Amino acid sequence: DGRLLDVEDLFVEFRTRDGVAKAINGVSFSLDEGETLAVLGESGSGKSVTAQAIMGILDSPPGFITGGRIRYCGTDLLGLTEKQRREVRGPEISMIFQDALSSLNPVFPVGWQIAEMLRVHRGANRSDAREGAIRLMERVNIPAARQRVNAFPHQFSGGMRQRIMIAMAIALDPAVLIADEPTTALDVTVQAQIMALLAELQEERRMGLILITHDLGVVADVADRIAVMYAGRLVETADVHPIYAAPAHPYTKGLLASIPRLDQKGQELSAIGGLPPNLTRIPPGCPFNPRCPYAQDVCRHDPPPPLIEVRPGRRSACHFTDRVLADSEVEFDHTH
Numbered sequence: 001d002g003r004l005l006d007v008e009d010l011f012v013e014f015r016t017r018d019g020v021a022k023a024i025n026g027v028s029f030s031l032d033e034g035e036t037l038a039v040l041g042e043s044g045s046g047k048s049v050t051a052q053a054i055m056g057i058l059d060s061p062p063g064f065i066t067g068g069r070i071r072y073c074g075t076d077l078l079g080l081t082e083k084q085r086r087e088v089r090g091p092e093i094s095m096i097f098q099d100a101l102s103s104l105n106p107v108f109p110v111g112w113q114i115a116e117m118l119r120v121h122r123g124a125n126r127s128d129a130r131e132g133a134i135r136l137m138e139r140v141n142i143p144a145a146r147q148r149v150n151a152f153p154h155q156f157s158g159g160m161r162q163r164i165m166i167a168m169a170i171a172l173d174p175a176v177l178i179a180d181e182p183t184t185a186l187d188v189t190v191q192a193q194i195m196a197l198l199a200e201l202q203e204e205r206r207m208g209l210i211l212i213t214h215d216l217g218v219v220a221d222v223a224d225r226i227a228v229m230y231a232g233r234l235v236e237t238a239d240v241h242p243i244y245a246a247p248a249h250p251y252t253k254g255l256l257a258s259i260p261r262l263d264q265k266g267q268e269l270s271a272i273g274g275l276p277p278n279l280t281r282i283p284p285g286c287p288f289n290p291r292c293p294y295a296q297d298v299c300r301h302d303p304p305p306p307l308i309e310v311r312p313g314r315r316s317a318c319h320f321t322d323r324v325l326a327d328s329e330v331e332f333d334h335t336h
C-alpha cells in the first residue's frame with residue numbers, strides 16, 4: 001500500500017536480574033516515503049529499543065521481540081534470516097547514533113570506513129570507493145574532504161564526526177534513515193547545523209526519516225509527525241504543528257513545558273515530577289498515573305484505551321484526553 005515501514009503491535013522484553021522488563025508494549029506506527037517522524041520521550045520510554053528492533057540489532061538475549069510485525073515495503077523483517085537482515089541493514093534501512101566516536105572504528109581512516117561500505121555492498125574498486133567516500137564527505141559539508149580522507153576519527157570535532165556518521169549512513173542510499181539522538185552530545189549551534197543537514201538529505205533523497213529525541217525543541221522545524229512514547233507505549237501521535245499548539249495527552253503537555261533551555265544542554269530535564277516507571281514493575285492502570293496531574297481513580301485501575309482519534313490525524317491514549325485537549329486549547333488561545 002505504498003507504506004515504507006509499518007510497525008504493527010510490537011512487543012519487546014528484556015530479561016534482567018530484576019525480572020522481565022517490558023520495554024515495548026504494543027507499539028504501532030508507519031512511515032511513508034519522504035516523511036519525517038519524530039519519536040519523542042524520556043530515557044527508557046522505548047524509543048531506542050524500537051529503533052534497534054527495526055534495525056535488527058537488539059541483543060538477543062537479553063532482548064526479545066515477543067510479538068508484532070515490522071514490515072519494510074511489505075516484507076516482514078522479523079521473518080528474515082540474519083543473512084537477509086544484513087542485506088536490509090545499510091542498503092535499505094540505516095541508522096546513526098548519538099555517539100559517533102564509539103560508532104566509528106578508531107584505528108581506520110574515516111574515508112576508508114566510508115569506502116569500505118561501497119566496496120562491500122556495491123563491489124566498487126579501491127579508487128572508485130575512495131572517490132565515492134570523498135564525494136560523500138563533501139556532501140555532508142566536511143571542509144577539505146579530499147585532504148582529510150585519510151584522517152582518523154579522533155582528528156575531527158564531535159560535529160564533524162557526526163557528519164562522517166551521516167555520510168556512512170547515506171552511502172548506500174537507504175530508503176529509511178533512523179537517527180537516535182543525533183545531536184544530543186553536541187552544542188547548540190552544531191545541533192542546528194546537523195538537523196538542517198539531515199532535513200536537507202531527507203528531502204534530496206526522499207528518505208523516510210525517523211528522528212528519535214528527548215527534546216521537542218530540536219524537531220519542531222524538521223518533523224512532519226510526532227509520536228510520543230511512555231513506558232514502551234505510544235501515548236500521542238499527531239502532525240507536528242497541532243501537537244505544539246495543543247497537546248492532547250498530559251505527558252506531551254509535560255514534555256512541552258520542559259523543552260530544555262540553552263544553558264542546560266544534553267540534560268533530560270523535566271517539568272514533570274517523578275521518574276518514568278521501572279519497566280519490570282509498570283504500574284497498573286495508566287502507566288503515567290503516578291506523575292499525572294489529571295489522574296483520577298480510574299487511571300489507577302483501568303488502562304486507557306489505545307490511541308483513539310481526538311481530532312483528524314491526532315490520536316491520544318488517555319481516559320481524559322478531551323479535557324486535556326480543551327485545557328491545552330484554552331492555554332494556547334491565552335498565549336497567542
Ligand code: SF4
Pocket residue numbers: 249250251286287288289290292293294295296299304317318319320321
Ligand atoms: Fe493521566 Fe489518567 Fe490520562 Fe493516564 S489516563 S494520562 S493518568 S489522565
Ligand code: MG
Pocket residue numbers: 043044047048181
Ligand atoms: Mg535512547
